[in-house]
Amino acid sequence: MDTAEPALICSAKGCRTPAVWVLAWNNPKLHTPERRKTWLACAEHREYLSQFLGVRGFLKEVVTLTDWQDAEKSAARDAEQGAGNDSGNDAGDRPGPERG
Numbered sequence: 879m880d881t882a883e884p885a886l887i888c889s890a891k892g893c894r895t896p897a898v899w900v901l902a903w904n905n906p907k908l909h910t911p912e913r914r915k916t917w918l919a920c921a922e923h924r925e926y927l928s929q930f931l932g933v934r935g936f937l938k939e940v941v942t943l944t945d946w947q948d949a950e951k952s953a954a955r956d957a958e959q960g961a962g963n964d965s966g967n968d969a970g971d972r973p974g975p976e977r978g
């Protein structure tokens with residue numbers, strides 16, 4: 879019970895290596911332009927998978943898994959703030975373990 883999240887594994891066939899890259903892609907025949915599908919890749923398969931998508935013209939961006947997760951987190955946070963709280967004032971909100 880010490881791992882909160884399951885490891886994200888490389889999308890390459892037969893690969894069980896934890897992923898360190900995210901390949902964001904879009905098939906214009908199937909997806910709207912803003913839609914992003916993602917493949918995960920280990921260091922070894924990043925080149926292979928990005929070429930696979932690249933030759934088809936599907937590949938949009940390649941980012942590290944860490945960056946991708948950070949971006950998702952901040953996107954979620956923005957959405958939350960937009961939905962729930964419209965005061966928009968976070969000037970006094972300092973990071974710290976204790977609040978209130």
Ligand SMILES: [Zn+2]
Pocket residue numbers: 888889890893894895919920921922923
């Ligand atoms: Zn792999």
